[in-house]
Amino acid sequence: MAHLCEMQTQAAVKADASKKHPANKQDPKASLDSMLGDLEQDLQDLGVATVSKGHCASCRKPIAGKVIHALGQVWHPEHFVCTHCKEEIGPKPFFERSGLAYCPKDYHDLFSPRCAYCAAPILDKVLTAMNQTWHPEHFFCFHCGEVFGAEGFHEKDKKPYCRKDFLAMFSPKCGGCNRPVLENYLSAMDTVWHPECFVCGDCFSSFSSGSFFELDGRPYCELHYHQRRGTLCHGCGQPITGRCISAMGHKFHPEHFVCAFCLTQLSKGIFREQDDKTYCQPCFTKLFPL
Structure with missing residues (x-):
């Protein structure tokens, strides 16, 4: 009973003090920490043993309630936050980098490799090609858009092409x-x-x-x-590579430009024509008298 009276007296004194000296508005988390600290102190003053779970790595105050174990230290749940966005992580998954905690979104935004095609962070499988990183589904032929198979790809002007398009284009x-x-x-x-x-x-x-x-x-x-x-001999049908005689719209080897009747070479180029044939003057006179 003596202990109970003492608690009531202390409570009354604190209540009276709070009426005379209204507390300034404080941050809710800071107020909660203060209340927990005061409660722990009151319990100790009353002789009630309290077991500390360690000191919060953030605020350095004792932890009497829920505790987060992370990064080799203990934390008040509300003090274990993302290093970048300051949002409370609590018991949720997180990523560690250089001894600091990050929520998954910020970790990937800050540190994950980015796809050379869509520029978004690569969260799962990563493909490395042409000195860049890609989502596997985003590494495809620049011309036809097909994802590369086992035959691989060809590079031209820093762009990837499938074999078919590369050969067809370049x-x-x-x-x-x-x-x-x-x-x-x-x-x-x-x-x-x-x-x-x-x-x-x-x-x-x-x-x-x-x-x-x-x-x-x-x-x-x-x-x-x-x-x-048009340089085939009209007489023998073979190519003319040297001297040539042109007559009646045709070309002849000189030795093949002959009288159609006596086959004498018309060496001086003097001939008579009848029915698309050449004749020497004597044969023409005999064959076609006036």
Whole structure:
């Protein structure tokens, strides 16, 4: 009973003091800490033993109620907060960096690698390529948008491309079929060719001798080159590479420009024409008398 009277007396004194000296408005958390501290002191004054759970790593005051164990220290729950946003963490998950606690959102915003495509923090799997980090689903071909498979990617001007688009867009094109040249090729006429595409533009025969004739950007065998140029002999059908006689809209080797009847060479270029044939003067006179 003596103890009870003493508690009542002390309470009355404190109540009277509070009426005479109204307390200034305080922060709710600071007020709660003060009340807990006063309660612990009152209990000790009354001889009631209190077991301290340690001193809060933040406010350094004894912890009598709920306690948070984190970072190798103890905390009042309301004092264990995110280092960045100062929001209470309490018993919720958190991340530690350099001995400091962060809520998950701030930790990822501040320290997680960022995707080179969307710039958002990468929270789970991370893909590293081209000296940057990416969400795996955001590392795709710059042209077609397909995510890269086992064949990997090709880089051009700091952009990634799948093999198909890279070859289609940047590989040299064959002068014959205009498809990408990937492996074996021939170089001729200031471009590259698939070996099977470097053939005569008319007969499609390959140039086994290694020589060809160029006309309007295309390769030709000797026969079809002269045919296109109109330099085939009208007499023998073979190319004319030296001296040439032009007559009746055709070209002839000199030795093949002959009389159609006696086959004498019309060496001086003097001839008579009948039905698209050439004749020497004597044969013409005999065959076609006036």
